[in-house]
Structure formats: structure tokens, C-alpha cells
Amino acid sequence: MKRFITAIAFAALGMVPIVHAAPSGTFRQAHEVGFGNASDVDPISKGRVFAITEKIMNRLVRPGIDGKPAPDLAVSWSSNAAATEWTFKLRENVKFHNGKAFSSADAMYSLKRVLDPKIASPARGTVSMIKEVEAPDAKTLKLILIAPFADMPLVLTDYRLMMVPDGSGDTIKNTGIGTGPFKIEKLDPQGTTVLVANNDYFDGPPGVAKMEIIGIPDEQARFQALMGKQIDLMQGITRQQRQLLERSGSFSLNDIPTGNWRGIVFRTDTKPWDDPRVRRAVRMAVDRKAMVDLAAGGAGVIGCDTPVGPKDQYRSAKTCAQDIAGAKALLAEAGYPNGIDLELPVSTLQDVWPAMAEAFQQQVAPAGFRVKISQVPSDGYFNEIWMKRPVSMTRWNDRPADTSLNEVYRSTAKWNESFFKDAKFDALLDAARAELNFDKRRAKYIEAQEYLWVNSGTLVGFHATVITATTGRVKNFDLVENMGIRWHKITVD
Amino acid sequence: MFKLLLRRILLGGLTVAIVSLIIFGAVEMLPGDACTALLRQDAQGDTLRVCREELGLDKPATSRYLDWMAGAVKGDFGLTAHRNKEVSELVGDRLKNSLLLGLCALALGVPLAFALGIAAALKRDRWLDLIVSSLAIAAMTIPEFVSATLLILVFSGWLSWLPGIVTASANAPVSAFFPQIILPVVVLAMVMTAHILRTVRSSMLEVLDSDYVRMATLKGVPYRRMILRHVLPNALLPAINVVALTVAWLLGGVVVIETVFNYPGLGRLMVGAISDRDLGLVQAIALIVSTVYVLVNLSADILSLLANPRLRTSLGRSH
Numbered sequence: 001m002k003r004f005i006t007a008i009a010f011a012a013l014g015m016v017p018i019v020h021a022a023p024s025g026t027f028r029q030a031h032e033v034g035f036g037n038a039s040d041v042d043p044i045s046k047g048r049v050f051a052i053t054e055k056i057m058n059r060l061v062r063p064g065i066d067g068k069p070a071p072d073l074a075v076s077w078s079s080n081a082a083a084t085e086w087t088f089k090l091r092e093n094v095k096f097h098n099g100k101a102f103s104s105a106d107a108m109y110s111l112k113r114v115l116d117p118k119i120a121s122p123a124r125g126t127v128s129m130i131k132e133v134e135a136p137d138a139k140t141l142k143l144i145l146i147a148p149f150a151d152m153p154l155v156l157t158d159y160r161l162m163m164v165p166d167g168s169g170d171t172i173k174n175t176g177i178g179t180g181p182f183k184i185e186k187l188d189p190q191g192t193t194v195l196v197a198n199n200d201y202f203d204g205p206p207g208v209a210k211m212e213i214i215g216i217p218d219e220q221a222r223f224q225a226l227m228g229k230q231i232d233l234m235q236g237i238t239r240q241q242r243q244l245l246e247r248s249g250s251f252s253l254n255d256i257p258t259g260n261w262r263g264i265v266f267r268t269d270t271k272p273w274d275d276p277r278v279r280r281a282v283r284m285a286v287d288r289k290a291m292v293d294l295a296a297g298g299a300g301v302i303g304c305d306t307p308v309g310p311k312d313q314y315r316s317a318k319t320c321a322q323d324i325a326g327a328k329a330l331l332a333e334a335g336y337p338n339g340i341d342l343e344l345p346v347s348t349l350q351d352v353w354p355a356m357a358e359a360f361q362q363q364v365a366p367a368g369f370r371v372k373i374s375q376v377p378s379d380g381y382f383n384e385i386w387m388k389r390p391v392s393m394t395r396w397n398d399r400p401a402d403t404s405l406n407e408v409y410r411s412t413a414k415w416n417e418s419f420f421k422d423a424k425f426d427a428l429l430d431a432a433r434a435e436l437n438f439d440k441r442r443a444k445y446i447e448a449q450e451y452l453w454v455n456s457g458t459l460v461g462f463h464a465t466v467i468t469a470t471t472g473r474v475k476n477f478d479l480v481e482n483m484g485i486r487w488h489k490i491t492v493d
Numbered sequence: 494m495f496k497l498l499l500r501r502i503l504l505g506g507l508t509v510a511i512v513s514l515i516i517f518g519a520v521e522m523l524p525g526d527a528c529t530a531l532l533r534q535d536a537q538g539d540t541l542r543v544c545r546e547e548l549g550l551d552k553p554a555t556s557r558y559l560d561w562m563a564g565a566v567k568g569d570f571g572l573t574a575h576r577n578k579e580v581s582e583l584v585g586d587r588l589k590n591s592l593l594l595g596l597c598a599l600a601l602g603v604p605l606a607f608a609l610g611i612a613a614a615l616k617r618d619r620w621l622d623l624i625v626s627s628l629a630i631a632a633m634t635i636p637e638f639v640s641a642t643l644l645i646l647v648f649s650g651w652l653s654w655l656p657g658i659v660t661a662s663a664n665a666p667v668s669a670f671f672p673q674i675i676l677p678v679v680v681l682a683m684v685m686t687a688h689i690l691r692t693v694r695s696s697m698l699e700v701l702d703s704d705y706v707r708m709a710t711l712k713g714v715p716y717r718r719m720i721l722r723h724v725l726p727n728a729l730l731p732a733i734n735v736v737a738l739t740v741a742w743l744l745g746g747v748v749v750i751e752t753v754f755n756y757p758g759l760g761r762l763m764v765g766a767i768s769d770r771d772l773g774l775v776q777a778i779a780l781i782v783s784t785v786y787v788l789v790n791l792s793a794d795i796l797s798l799l800a801n802p803r804l805r806t807s808l809g810r811s812h
Contacts, residue, residue: 008619014788033765034529035764035769036530036531036765037573037574037578037769037771038574046531046532046535046544069528113801117539120543121538122532122540185660188662188663188664189658190663191661191664191757192660192661212660214660216755217662217752217761217764218755220642220753221658221752221753221755224642224645224646224753225657225658225660225755226648227645227657228645228649228656228657229653230649230656230657230660248650285523341655353766377524379523379768380524380525380530382533382536383524383529402704413540415537424684
């Protein structure tokens with residue numbers, strides 16, 4: 001009987017709804033100070049430290065845990081039938097850290113700042129389809145676009161499109177006043193930035209009372225800080241580091257597939273890569289599974305040269321095996337029966353590049369590609385080598401499907417690294433953008449990706465899987481790509 | 494004496510000026526500039542052009558160097574490359590922190606080096622000497638980043654006694670650096686102690702083997718008195734120069750230590766400034782480091798002059 005009562009008591013305890021406890025404890029995280037002295041907390045500046053802005057500010061739309069757009073400061077949205085006008089209903093009762101209420105004027109100001117050519121924000125290209133921003137009333141925001149765009153909400157999930165108070169452009173880089181779950185107590189991007197819980201946060205008080213965002217430029221030093229439990233989170237540790245942490249047993253380790261990809265790009269405006277058959281042949285000759293195993297210890301997801309991430313709703317599921325005979329045939333057809341010599345410049349800017357290059361060299365050799373690997377400095381790689389040499393290593397960070405297809409492959413894109421100019425591909429993208437029916441739109445985006453597999457000049461080796469380590473005391477940490485993490489849900493013991 | 498001093502100071506000034514020219518040229522020769530370092534893949538078209546105009550990088554290198562020189566002579570180091578901070582303010586805090594690290598290491602290392610060096614020499618070829626000498630060689634040959642990593646692994650990772658990484662902000666008060674500063678101080682002191690210790694030991698041995706010490710022993714001078722009066726003063730003189738060289742080395746050596754321990758000092762600032770292509774900042778730090786180097790060497794020379802009557806008189810005779 002006694003045992004029975006105890007059992008009931010335990011069961012009852014288990015059923016008690018989880019009451020929101022007051023924020024408690026400190027969560028510590030390091031960032032790499034990639035922007036040095038230019039580091040600030042203006043979300044659209046060249047030196048934005050997103051490890052801080054993502055915790056103090058909100059977007060209109062955020063990437064949901066399922067990968068689809070989810071409400072943030074906008075609660076719902078709709079468009080006209082042509083997908084050229086979008087209306088966003090904004091959240092009620094949201095306050096900035098300075099007490100001012102958030103309204104459409106702030107949202108309009110924040111987006112117009114990004115579009116301002118004088119500010120020349122790196123985020124400007126992301127929202128280039130916006131022609132006009134309007135605020136019909138205090139809780140409604142209207143976007144008028146240059147051309148139809150069915151996935152406008154997805155675009156607004158970009159981590160830089162944070163909402164700041166109307167007119168705060170000159171001060172935001174130092175104040176960091178946003179609507180987010182944490183407020184800045186002390187800002188020092190190169191030292192330790194201290195954030196405190198915003199108890200008025202619209203989704204309830206956050207789980208931890210304090211966050212310390214510590215600038216540690218050296219990768220090894222960051223890892224040592226994690227080992228000594230001076231920080232609670234490190235994203236992107238190596239396989240070797242993982243083994244060390246596993247042995248200690250007091251860390252939680254997770255593989256998180258991301259949309260970050262590593263590849264090799266062939267300029268389609270230079271010989272011999274101007275012939276689609278040649279660039280297809282070199283990509284066909286690659287064994288992608290072996291490449292990801294060799295270069296990243298298997299920590300990656302392979303596909304058929306699509307830049308769209310493995311978790312994206314528009315990802316093409318196509319797979320492609322190594323095809324040496326097919327590659328040879330294509331080469332002969334294109335007029336290169338004796339093969340092709342090429343030089344591949346490699347730097348250590350990305351840790352997997354050298355191993356990737358060597359795997360590539362071995363794999364494509366039987367098809368007749370004689371690859372000469374040359375070492376180049378990491379410093380200034382993107383200015384001296386990338387988009388300059390006929391062949392070079394490349395890397396891209398996570399972007400929504402439409403953004404990566406547009407930024408990397410559209411004829412007019414400034415980052416069109418393979419100089420891929422194809423009117424048919426552009427038309428496919430336009431058609432997808434104008435399609436409001438999800439299934440039909442998805443079919444069009446997949447068609448565009450498969451078109452790339454046949455024609456593009458970009459070898460997408462794999463999408464990197466990030467190993468994330470947290471100390472054992474961290475709970476409720478979302479196991480998703482960084483930009484989708486709900487920082488206010490985290491608690492610490 | 495005064496003339497010599499003046500000449501040395503002028504030569505020192507010239508050295509510093511040449512160093513600044515070399516550093517400017519070297520950083521200028523690296524691929525990329527402050528804008529490409531900041532913008533990376535965004536460094537194209539209008540974004541790049543606007544950035545270069547904002548930072549004044551569109552001007553030719555020579556005019557940028559002369560502008561900087563004109564300011565530096567007046568004591569105005571200008572703003573960082575991204576125009577958001579005073580170089581002097583940024584450097585001031587870091588210099589204070591590097592000095593703190595250096596002084597702590599000196600305070601720990603120098604007395605230890607002298608004590609161990611003297612003890613090892615007095616117990617020559619006995620077990621104490623063997624242990625001290627082999628430890629010194631180990632400390633000298635193991636690179637700092639290896640010993641630093643090992644110490645962090647043991648004391649921070651396994652034992653959890655000490656924090657491994659410095660998380661204090663650059664402008665934090667001195668008290669905020671304890672206990673985080675302990676491991677970097679120990680690593681710095683280890684290498685420094687080893688160098689000084691070996692000099693002290695060998696110069697002690699030289700004096701112990703000298704004729705006048707043998708004479709004193711034969712004449713029956715008590716051991717303690719002989720060591721204190723005759724051996725130590727003569728043996729420790731050469732060590733002054735070694736200590737000075739070590740202090741100068743400290744300024745360069747801290748670059749590695751500061752990076753490994755994330756210590757907010759001049760060394761880490763320098764590494765960051767170079768990768769940001771922040772020429773003004775690199776120049777200011779180079780100026781400080783070379784000035785200190787010149788000053789330390791100068792004062793070591795003067796000290797040995799004062800301490801060594803033979804050098805002093807020979808100098809007097811030549812005038």
C-alpha cells in the first residue's frame with residue numbers, strides 16, 4: 001500500500017505542469033572575434049557579432065525547428081495572388097529594451113536601413129526584391145516587390161534582418177537595443193559581453209539569468225575553454241576533439257546537419273569549362289561518399305551538386321554515383337580524348353579543403369583529368385584566388401534554397417562564382433518564385449537543382465555536419481542549425 | 494658618459510623609426526587590406542569601394558605612411574582602421590595587461606632562477622645540479638604552446654584547479670585577472686627561469702674555478718664568506734644582461750602565450766591587428782615594443798657600467 005501511494009505521488013509529481021521558473025544561472029559561449037576592432041552589434045553592419053545580436057534582437061520571421069518559416073515579431077502573413085505584395089501582421093505588446101513599444105514604424109525603418117545604398121550593408125542583396133516598404137497601420141507591414149516572390153517570409157529569416165528601434169541607426173551598434181530575450185549589460189565584443197534576462201520578453205522570461213559572450217579568437221583556446229568548462233557551448237569541433245570530450249563523459253555531443261557546403265568551382269567562362277560536357281564530366285568522375293569520408297571523417301551529407309541544404313524543404317533528393325566511363329565518354333565527345341590538365345589552388349582557410357583537393361585529384365585521374373594542386377595563402381584568398389582563377393576551392397554558409405540558388409547561380413548575381421550565365425535556369429527560378437502553390441513551387445525548385453546537376457560549373461562536395469558540444473549542465477538546447485536556436489529556452493543546472 | 498648616453502638614445506630613435514618603416518612595408522605587402530579582411534566574400538563592387546573610401550584606403554601608401562608619421566611624432570596615433578576606437582586607448586589597456594603579465598613572470602622567475610642557478614653551481618655534478626639542469630633544458634626546448642597546452646589540460650581540464658583561459662575584459666581591473674593569470678605566468682616564468690638559471694650557473698662555475706677563489710680558499714677564507722664576498726658579486730654581473738635580454742624577449746614571447754591563453758595583452762592585439770590589416774594599430778604596437786626593447790638594452794648597458802668598476806674606469810680613461 002505504501003509503495004502504491006509513493007507511486008501515485010511520483011506520478012502526480014510527473015504530471016505537474018512545468019511552471020516557468022525565474023531565470024537562473026549563467027550560460028557562457030565564445031565567439032571568434034572574426035571582425036576584430038570593427039566588431040559591433042548593429043545587425044546589418046560589416047562587423048555584426050551575431051553571437052550577440054541573435055540573443056538581443058528578433059526578426060519578423062524566424063526559421064522554425066521544422067525548417068519552415070515561423071512567427072517571430074510577425075505573427076501571420078499573406079500575399080496577393082501574384083505574390084508581388086506581402087502583408088505581415090505584427091505581434092502586439094512587444095517592447096524594446098528601452099521600454100518603447102514595437103510597431104510597424106520600427107519594422108519599416110529596420111528594413112529600409114538594409115535597403116539603403118549609402119549604408120551598403122552586406123545584407124542588402126538578400127532583400128533586393130523589395131521595391132517599397134509601407135506601414136498602413138501600427139501593426140501591419142506591407143512589402144511591395146519588384147517581381148513575384150512566393151517565399152518572402154523565408155527571406156526574412158536571414159539572421160541579419162533584425163528589428164531595431166525607429167531612428168536608432170547611429171547608436172544601435174553600441175546600444176544593441178532590441179526586443180530579444182536578453183539585454184546588454186556590458187558590451188565588449190573582444191572581451192566579455194554580459195547579457196541579462198529580459199523579463200518582459202514576449203515569449204516569457206528566458207531560462208538563464210545571464211549570458212556571457214566571450215571573444216576568443218584562437219580556435220585551440222576556445223576548445224581549451226570548453227575543456228575547462230569556462231564556456232558551455234562550442235559549435236564545429238573536430239572529430240579528434242569529439243573523442244577527447246567523449247572520454248571525459250561530462251559533455252553532450254551532437255551532430256547537426258547544416259546547409260554549409262564545401263566545393264570546387266570551375267569558371268564556365270574560361271576554356272575548357274565553357275563546354276557544359278566538360279564540367280559535367282569532371283563532376284561525374286567524383287566519388288562524393290569517399291570525398292566526405294576522407295575530408296571530413298564522414299561528417300557531411302552528399303547530394304548531386306545542389307547548394308540547397310539537406311534539411312531544406314526544397315532539397316532535391318537525387319543521388320549520383322561515380323561514373324568514370326560516362327565522364328570519359330563526355331570528354332571524348334567534347335573533343336578532349338586525351339584528357340585535360342588543370343591547376344587547383346588550395347589554401348587552409350577551410351580545414352577540409354586540402355584533403356578534399358587530394359581526394360578530388362585521385363578520383364578524377366582515371367577519367368583523364370590531370371590535377372596539379374598548388375598551395376596559396378589563406379590571407380586574402382577570396383580576393384586573389386576565388387572568382388579569379390579558372391578553378392578554385394569554395395565554401396558557402398547556410399542559406400534558404402532560393403537565396404543560394406539566386407546568389408550563386410543567377411546570371412546577374414554578384415557572387416556568381418562560376419560565371420554561370422543561363423537564361424533557362426534564370427527562367428526556372430523566376431517561375432518557382434511566382435508559384436504560390438507549395439508543391440508546385442517545390443517541384444520547380446527541384447527541377448532547377450537537377451538542371452544544375454547537368455549544366456553547372458560547381459562541384460558541391462558535401463554539406464558539412466557540425467559537431468556541437470555543450471557542457472552537461474546545459475538543458476533544452478535546440479539541436480538545429482545555429483540561426484534557428486531558441487536561446488531563451490536554454491536552462492543551466 | 495653623458496655623450497655616450499645621448500648617442501645611444503639617438504641611435505635608439507633611429508632604430509625605432511626604421512622598424513616602423515619595415516613593419517608598414519611588410520603589412521602593406523600582405524595580400525588584401527582592412528576592407529577585404531573585414532568584408533571577405535562581400536569585398537566586391539560598391540560595398541568594397543564605399544568601405545575603402547570610408548577608411549581612407551583609396552589614398553596611396555606613401556601618403557598614408559607620412560600622415561601616420563606626422564601624427565605619431567606629435568603623440569597622436571589616430572583611430573583604428575575601422576574608425577571606431579582611439580588606438581592609444583586600445584593600446585593603453587593592453588600594454589597595462591602585458592606589463593602585468595610580464596612583471597608577475599619576472600617576480601616569480603628571476604628570484605627562482607638566481608636561487609636555483611646558484612644552488613646548482615655550488616652542488617656541481619651532484620643530484621641537485623643534475624635535476625635543475627635537465628629541467629632547465631626541458632623548459633627551454635619544449636615550445637611554450639606545448640607546455641601551455643599541457644598545463645591547461647592538467648590543471649584546468651583534469652584537476653579543475655585553475656581556469657585555463659583568460660576571459661577578463663581588456664579594461665578590467667587588475668584584480669579581475671586573478672586567478673586566471675596564474676597559468677600564463679607560470680608558463681612564461683618557466684622559460685625565462687631556464688634561460689637566466691643557465692647563465693647564472695655557468696658564470697658561477699667560471700668564478701668558482703678562478704685563481705683568486707682558489708687563492709682565497711688556500712688562505713683559509715671561510716666558505717660562506719668567500720661565496721658571499723668574492724664569488725657572488727663577480728658572478729652575477731653578466732646575469733644582468735641576460736635578464737635584460739629576457740625582458741625584451743618577454744615582449745615578443747608573450748604573443749604565443751597571450752594567444753594560447755586568450756590573454757588580452759599587446760601580443761594578442763598585434764595578431765588581431767595584422768589579420769585585420771589594421772596598419773595604424775600594428776604600427777603603434779611595433780613602436781611600443783621596439784621602444785621598450787631599445788630602452789631595456791640601454792638600461793642594461795648602463796647598469797653594467799655602473800656595477801663594473803673596470804668598465805667604468807676604462808671608459809673614463811678614453812675621454
